Amino acid sequence: MVFSVGGRMTGVAPTQGTLMTSFNDTRHLWALGACLAAVGLVGMAVRREMVPDDFGTKGPYRASALDDIAAQPSLFQADATCHACHESVEHERAGTSHEAVGCTHCHGLAVDHVSIARRGAEDPTVTLPPAAEWDGDFLTKTDLYISKDRATCLSCHQAVVGMPADFKKIDVAVHLEEQGASEPLSKETCFECHGGHDTAP
Amino acid sequence: MSLFELPILPTLGAAAAGGCASGGCSSGGCGTGGCGSAQAERTSENSRREFLKTATTLTLGAMSLTLLPGVTAGDDMLPLPPPGGDGHAPAAKPMYGFLIDTTKCIGAGKCLTACRVENSVPEGQSRTWVERYVHYKDGRVEVDLVPETGYAGSGEVQPAAEDVLRAYFVPKLCNQCVDAPCNQVCPVHASIKSPEGIELVDTERCIGCGYCVQACPYGIRFMNHDTGVADKCNWCYHRVMRNEQPACVEACPTGARVFGRIDDPDSEISRRLATVPTNVLKQHLGTLPLTRYVGLTDEVT
Ligand code: SF4
Ligand code: SF4
Numbered sequence: 001m002v003f004s005v006g007g008r009m010t011g012v013a014p015t016q017g018t019l020m021t022s023f024n025d026t027r028h029l030w031a032l033g034a035c036l037a038a039v040g041l042v043g044m045a046v047r048r049e050m051v052p053d054d055f056g057t058k059g060p061y062r063a064s065a066l067d068d069i070a071a072q073p074s075l076f077q078a079d080a081t082c083h084a085c086h087e088s089v090e091h092e093r094a095g096t097s098h099e100a101v102g103c104t105h106c107h108g109l110a111v112d113h114v115s116i117a118r119r120g121a122e123d124p125t126v127t128l129p130p131a132a133e134w135d136g137d138f139l140t141k142t143d144l145y146i147s148k149d150r151a152t153c154l155s156c157h158q159a160v161v162g163m164p165a166d167f168k169k170i171d172v173a174v175h176l177e178e179q180g181a182s183e184p185l186s187k188e189t190c191f192e193c194h195g196g197h198d199t200a201p
Numbered sequence: 202m203s204l205f206e207l208p209i210l211p212t213l214g215a216a217a218a219g220g221c222a223s224g225g226c227s228s229g230g231c232g233t234g235g236c237g238s239a240q241a242e243r244t245s246e247n248s249r250r251e252f253l254k255t256a257t258t259l260t261l262g263a264m265s266l267t268l269l270p271g272v273t274a275g276d277d278m279l280p281l282p283p284p285g286g287d288g289h290a291p292a293a294k295p296m297y298g299f300l301i302d303t304t305k306c307i308g309a310g311k312c313l314t315a316c317r318v319e320n321s322v323p324e325g326q327s328r329t330w331v332e333r334y335v336h337y338k339d340g341r342v343e344v345d346l347v348p349e350t351g352y353a354g355s356g357e358v359q360p361a362a363e364d365v366l367r368a369y370f371v372p373k374l375c376n377q378c379v380d381a382p383c384n385q386v387c388p389v390h391a392s393i394k395s396p397e398g399i400e401l402v403d404t405e406r407c408i409g410c411g412y413c414v415q416a417c418p419y420g421i422r423f424m425n426h427d428t429g430v431a432d433k434c435n436w437c438y439h440r441v442m443r444n445e446q447p448a449c450v451e452a453c454p455t456g457a458r459v460f461g462r463i464d465d466p467d468s469e470i471s472r473r474l475a476t477v478p479t480n481v482l483k484q485h486l487g488t489l490p491l492t493r494y495v496g497l498t499d500e501v502t
C-alpha cells in the first residue's frame with residue numbers, strides 16, 4: 001500500500017493525534033492532494049466546455065433553445081393569411097358550413113405562393129406564378145391549384161365507418177343516382193349542384 | 202396503532218437473532234469484536250428488537266393511512282393539472298391546453314398533412330396520428346390508422362357498415378404531461394419543459410440516445426430519420442409563440458382539435474372544458490396530461 005501509515009497498523013484504530021504524528025513521509029499526501037486538484041481542474045474545464053453559457057438561467061436546459069425553436073418558420077397557411085389578400089373570399093365563406101374548412105384543403109398548401117406574394121408586396125418586379133393543375137393526389141402537395149375535382153370534396157364527405165352521425169357524408173354512387181346528376185362520371189360533378197366557397201345548397 | 206402490535210413481532214426478533222448467531226457472527230468482522238460477550242449480544246438483540254418493533258409499527262401505521270378515504274387517487278374527473286412548468290413551479294402565464302373532441306373527428310387526415318408540412322417530418326413518421334376504433338357487432342374491437350389522404354383517397358377496403366356496432370376516431374398528439382416521463386430520463390437536458398408548459402426537444406443538445414422514446418408511455422416521441430435526433434409534437438411551439446394556432450388545429454375542418462389558453466376563462470377551450478366532461482389518456486400513470494379528450498371510451502389507451 002502506498003499510503004500505509006509508517007508500518008504501524010496494529011489493528012487498533014489509532015486516535016487522531018497518533019495518526020498525524022505517525023506519518024514519516026508526508027510527500028505521499030502532497031501527491032494525493034495534487035492528483036485530486038488536477039482531477040478537479042480538468043473536471044471544471046470539461047464542464048465549462050460542455051455546458052452552454054445560458055444553461056439553467058430559465059430552467060434545467062439551454063435557455064436559448066427556446067428562441068431557436070420559436071424561430072422555426074410557420075409554413076402551414078392559416079386562412080387569415082389567405083384572407084389578407086383574398087378578402088372577397090372571406091365574405092363569401094362567412095357563415096357557411098364551410099367557413100372552418102381551410103383554404104389549403106382545396107387549393108394546395110401555397111407555401112411558395114405565400115412566400116412569393118410576401119416578397120412581391122415589397123418588390124413590384126416579383127410576379128406570382130399562376131395556379132397549377134392538380135393531379136388529384138394529396139400526397140403530391142402541389143403548391144397552388146384551383147380545382148373542381150370531386151376528390152377534394154370526397155376527401156371529407158365520402159362516407160367512412162367511424163364518422164359522427166350528424167356529419168354530412170355520402171356514398172357517391174347512391175347520391176349521384178338519387179340526385180340525378182347528368183354527368184356522374186365527370187370530375188366536376190359536385191359543382192353541378194353545389195357551390196364552392198358558398199357551398200349552397 | 203396498538204392494532205398492529207401483533208404477536209408476530211417476537212417471532213421476527215427471534216428469527217433475526219438466530220440469523221446473527223448462525224451467519225453474522227461466524228464472519229470475520231463480527232468474530233473479532235462485536236459479538237464477543239453475552240452481555241453485548243443481549244444488548245444488540247434488545248436494540249434490534251426495539252428497532253424492528255418501531256419500524257414495523259411505523260410501516261403498518263403508514264400503510265393504514267392509505268385506507269382512509271380521500272387519500273387514494275382515482276377520481277374520475279381529475280382537476281386540471283396545476284399551472285406551472287414542471288408542476289411544482291408557481292403558476293406560469295400563459296398556460297396552454299389542448300382539447301380533442303372525438304365526437305367531431307371525421308377521419309379526413311387533414312391534420313396529418315398540415316403537421317408534416319409545418320414541421321418537415323419525414324414520410325413514414327408522424328408527430329400526430331388518428332386512430333379509428335371499430336366495435337363490431339360480434340364483440341371484436343379493431344383499431345387502424347387513418348391514412349394521410351383520408352380513407353377516401355387511399356382506396357382501402359372499408360369494414361361493412363352493417364357489421365359495425367359503433368366506430369369513432371381518436372386523434373393522438375403529445376399530451377404535454379405536467380409530470381413528463383420523457384423529460385426526466387434525458388441525460389443531457391435536451392428535453393425541455395418550456396415556461397408555458399410545452400415539452401420541447403433541444404435538437405442541438407440531443408445526442409440521439411432514444412431514452413425519451415422509450416420513456417413516453419404514449420408513443421409520441423420518435424427518432425427523426427432525417428436529423429437522427431428525437432422528435433415530437435410540441436403543439437407547434439413556434440406558431441404558438443407568434444399567437445398562431447398549431448397547424449393541425451388550423452387544418453381541422455370540424456373543430457375536433459381545440460387549442461388555447463387555459464389560464465384565460467374566456468377562451469374557447471376554457472369554456473368547453475368548463476361545460477363538457479373530459480378525460481385524459483392513461484390517467485393511472487399520473488403523468489398529468491394537458492391534452493384532454495371528449496368522449497374517450499375504455500378501449501382507448
Ligand atoms: S405524451 Fe410523451 S412526449 Fe408528450 S410530454 Fe408526455 S411523455 Fe413526453
Ligand atoms: S434522444 Fe435526445 S432528447 Fe431523448 S433522451 Fe436522448 S438526448 Fe434526450
